Amino acid sequence: MRIYEDLRVVQSRLALLQAVAVVLVAALVVQFWNLQVVRARHFRGLAENNRSRLVTLAAPRGALLDREGQVLVGNRPSFNVVLVPENADDRLVARLSATLDVREAAIRERLVRRQPYRPVVVKTDATLADVAALEARRLELPEVTVEVVPLRSYPLASAAAHALGRVGEITAGQLPLAEFRGLAPGSLVGQAGLESRYNKDLMGKDGFRRVIVNSRGLEVAEAERQAPEDGPSLTLSIDASLQAAMERSFEGRAGSAVALDPRTGEILAMASTPAYDPNAFTTGIDASLWASLASDPLTPLMNRVIQGTYSPGSTFKIIASTAALEEGVITPATTFYCPGYLAVYNTVFHCTHSHGVMDLRRAIANSCNVYFYQVGIRLEIARLAKWAKLMGLGIPTGIDLPYESSGLMPTSEWKMRVFKTPWYAGETVSVAIGQGQVSATPLQMARVVAVIANGGRLVNPRLAKAAAGGGRAPVPLGIHPETIAAVKEGMRAVVAEGTGWRARLQAVEVCGKTGSAQVVAKSRLEKSPDTHELLPHGWFLAFAPADDPTIALAVLVEHGRSGGESAAPVARQILAHYFGLDRPGAPGVAGVPDTEAED
Amino acid sequence: MAGGIDRRFVYNVDWVLLGATLALALVGVAMVSSATYSGRHPDLYVKQLVLVGVGTVGLVVAASLDYRRLADRAVLLYVLSVVALLYVLRFGPVIAGTRRWILVGGFQLQPSELVKLAAAVFVAKVFSEYRQETLGLRDVVLPGAAIALLGFLIAREPDLGTAVCLVPLFLVVAFLAGLRMRAVAGLAAVMLLLAALTWPFLKDYQKTRVYTFLDPSLDPRGAGYQKIQSQIAVGSGGLLGRGFLGGSQAQLGYLPARHTDFIFSVLAEEAGFVGVVVALGLYLLVLWRMLETARLARDRLGAFLVAGLAGSFAFQVVYNVAMVAGLVPVKGLPLPLMSYGGSSVVSSLMGVGLVLSVRIRRFAN
Numbered sequence: 001m002r003i004y005e006d007l008r009v010v011q012s013r014l015a016l017l018q019a020v021a022v023v024l025v026a027a028l029v030v031q032f033w034n035l036q037v038v039r040a041r042h043f044r045g046l047a048e049n050n051r052s053r054l055v056t057l058a059a060p061r062g063a064l065l066d067r068e069g070q071v072l073v074g075n076r077p078s079f080n081v082v083l084v085p086e087n088a089d090d091r092l093v094a095r096l097s098a099t100l101d102v103r104e105a106a107i108r109e110r111l112v113r114r115q116p117y118r119p120v121v122v123k124t125d126a127t128l129a130d131v132a133a134l135e136a137r138r139l140e141l142p143e144v145t146v147e148v149v150p151l152r153s154y155p156l157a158s159a160a161a162h163a164l165g166r167v168g169e170i171t172a173g174q175l176p177l178a179e180f181r182g183l184a185p186g187s188l189v190g191q192a193g194l195e196s197r198y199n200k201d202l203m204g205k206d207g208f209r210r211v212i213v214n215s216r217g218l219e220v221a222e223a224e225r226q227a228p229e230d231g232p233s234l235t236l237s238i239d240a241s242l243q244a245a246m247e248r249s250f251e252g253r254a255g256s257a258v259a260l261d262p263r264t265g266e267i268l269a270m271a272s273t274p275a276y277d278p279n280a281f282t283t284g285i286d287a288s289l290w291a292s293l294a295s296d297p298l299t300p301l302m303n304r305v306i307q308g309t310y311s312p313g314s315t316f317k318i319i320a321s322t323a324a325l326e327e328g329v330i331t332p333a334t335t336f337y338c339p340g341y342l343a344v345y346n347t348v349f350h351c352t353h354s355h356g357v358m359d360l361r362r363a364i365a366n367s368c369n370v371y372f373y374q375v376g377i378r379l380e381i382a383r384l385a386k387w388a389k390l391m392g393l394g395i396p397t398g399i400d401l402p403y404e405s406s407g408l409m410p411t412s413e414w415k416m417r418v419f420k421t422p423w424y425a426g427e428t429v430s431v432a433i434g435q436g437q438v439s440a441t442p443l444q445m446a447r448v449v450a451v452i453a454n455g456g457r458l459v460n461p462r463l464a465k466a467a468a469g470g471g472r473a474p475v476p477l478g479i480h481p482e483t484i485a486a487v488k489e490g491m492r493a494v495v496a497e498g499t500g501w502r503a504r505l506q507a508v509e510v511c512g513k514t515g516s517a518q519v520v521a522k523s524r525l526e527k528s529p530d531t532h533e534l535l536p537h538g539w540f541l542a543f544a545p546a547d548d549p550t551i552a553l554a555v556l557v558e559h560g561r562s563g564g565e566s567a568a569p570v571a572r573q574i575l576a577h578y579f580g581l582d583r584p585g586a587p588g589v590a591g592v593p594d595t596e597a598e599d
Numbered sequence: 600m601a602g603g604i605d606r607r608f609v610y611n612v613d614w615v616l617l618g619a620t621l622a623l624a625l626v627g628v629a630m631v632s633s634a635t636y637s638g639r640h641p642d643l644y645v646k647q648l649v650l651v652g653v654g655t656v657g658l659v660v661a662a663s664l665d666y667r668r669l670a671d672r673a674v675l676l677y678v679l680s681v682v683a684l685l686y687v688l689r690f691g692p693v694i695a696g697t698r699r700w701i702l703v704g705g706f707q708l709q710p711s712e713l714v715k716l717a718a719a720v721f722v723a724k725v726f727s728e729y730r731q732e733t734l735g736l737r738d739v740v741l742p743g744a745a746i747a748l749l750g751f752l753i754a755r756e757p758d759l760g761t762a763v764c765l766v767p768l769f770l771v772v773a774f775l776a777g778l779r780m781r782a783v784a785g786l787a788a789v790m791l792l793l794a795a796l797t798w799p800f801l802k803d804y805q806k807t808r809v810y811t812f813l814d815p816s817l818d819p820r821g822a823g824y825q826k827i828q829s830q831i832a833v834g835s836g837g838l839l840g841r842g843f844l845g846g847s848q849a850q851l852g853y854l855p856a857r858h859t860d861f862i863f864s865v866l867a868e869e870a871g872f873v874g875v876v877v878a879l880g881l882y883l884l885v886l887w888r889m890l891e892t893a894r895l896a897r898d899r900l901g902a903f904l905v906a907g908l909a910g911s912f913a914f915q916v917v918y919n920v921a922m923v924a925g926l927v928p929v930k931g932l933p934l935p936l937m938s939y940g941g942s943s944v945v946s947s948l949m950g951v952g953l954v955l956s957v958r959i960r961r962f963a964n
Contacts, residue, residue, distance in 0.1 A: 009732065015894070029876060032924060037837070040836075050847065
């Protein structure tokens, strides 16, 4: 028997379900149309973004060369261990830590700081042993790769460190600046010295590799490559050999020296001690090393040549002499009597001892204070300051280095502005011998001595030869030749018979001027005469040969007591090297016993 | 079973349904091959092909079974289902944090996939027994509770996706059995209420999926990642696709679960909009022919059985494809016939077999 059920309700409702099915599938088709046809370009872009990554190929920075072409700063290939961080789990970190001898916490810290989708450098400047250990674990550590990158290297280590500068990762504060436009976080830029000043010129053009990566971030193919372009090298006026001699001459004492060509302003050597090794900064400096450098009371990070400001002491007498002669308040023949002190303006101003009757030449040679007290009284502060400023005091020299100090040349207007009190005539007396408020950097004083050396022109110191616009020509100051000749005679006598005799060379005539910059008041020093930190700084300015100078020099030895004792021998060593007198068989150094066998 | 087959049966086989079904399964094999090509198991498609073969045998066996004889044992099938699910929950190995499988001779079986078939038979049998024209809410409470128990056990594994598949299965059959429209609306309201009440009991990862569906940028590397990457794969496929093995999303591993739940993304990326339309057309064809079979069935039992299977099948297809297109939250739900996975493929093919069983017997006594 066949029972036919009534299926009419079922069939009508089934028809409804069929319609629902069609509508649902049609809705899906519409969505796929939207994704695949309407927005296809957008998603194709996202997919492309997914699969390709740009790997920067760092361009080697341009080398810094000395005047003979010797490499002062170069690049060497180094290994970076790079981790693709997408799949970096604890086990991987632990394994890497053991293989590379890097603390796990250090790796983790780098992973936390990473940018999304960027490989992380786990260890910079890895050793060959590290690389070999990684190769042996290739299969266990597929996410780890080794890349070869150029690393900044300073073959002279700490020599000329302050002039050359250092590189470091671009800081958060630098990123938005116009001069660093286009640089990514992590880029290496100059952070001090010439590296910073000429950063843009030295940086090459980074290349890149566009690589196809899978979802684990591992490279599967290279799609495109653009080779990096090396930065152009920069030739400096520095003489590496003279630089080395200058560094040696300090024998570990704190201080600085700068030698320049008085005819052009080219810097021949520039040293500031203590120094640091810029190689320690190239891979990201160790925090404890940084802390010790930054907190060292001897401030090894400071470039004393352009940032150290000191009382010029008696070296200021070069300026006072020039001013007095040019303003006509004295002639070279003018004499003053030195009883060992000068009582004026209700104050007693001291001299080292009683010099007797002094003319200008002997006053410079013996650094007689009383003579220059008299000069100061006659010149007054306005005319003294006018000439000091003409010769470069109180204004930056404009050398091609960042963060230069300007020093200070006080005037009555300055005092009124800053202290709201009038200038006292007695202050001029102190300033005339380089004490009081006046302060200058060693480079400023080298510029002063160069004025006498080159016959009255103010040089514009320069480290880079013919780069970035080149150095500006020395500026004539309009000083009478008789004035220059008279000051020069005095400086000749300083070395020949006066306070600077320790700088004397047998074969080359040296002109100079000693100076001592008081650190504390005389009375305080007399209470504890052997406390090193309270001793005055020793200055020595020099140029040579006397008749046709090719080198001008400023030397400052911190707490060296007197310039004649401390700075003049340093200058002599530098000059001896410059004139080739420190080589075996060269004429000996006159006047001083040959105590050291040099080199 | 041999005794049950005569020439009329072979004559009445729906070759269109069978052809579309097998075509989808073979497209699936090709997509599994592409999805696993650059992975660690590039030969997985061979296994899938074998499973399609096994499933086809299952299809033939299911088609040759008389669905009425099967329905006579509906209660037994139901009890076996409960026992199997309890066994899984108690003794199943923990794989990826879930207990969904039992190991039989080195093979992983997922009982919940077969439970769906048993549930379809059970629901069809229960509702075909009702003799009244229209049903009220009270009439569906008991069978509803029975199915809810199965759903609860599956959800405990946890496998919310498969559990939810039982809902459309049940609703479609109840609807066809004459459930009043008012009751349908009421039932929908109850479902929504239940869903709301379930919220506090959801696992955190399940909640996260809902949140990140609403805003994928909340977690672009985590739960939102799947939706983002799938949409990128689909969209970058464009009109004509990037070619077999040419999809960077699939080949470079950006697509998650690309040979299982997201197999349709691979198809969309590599075959483009054209491929999507063809595949969805095939699915619609399968669905249409299933519902036709239900209409042509000689009795309510057959119509209900086919409709229940079709309801569950349609739900899975629509949900999975909508998920791939980023329209609904990501849920672990395989695409019937195409996703890699033995239990899913075999159960889908056997389901089609049951549909054929109804169709070839439409004139039989």
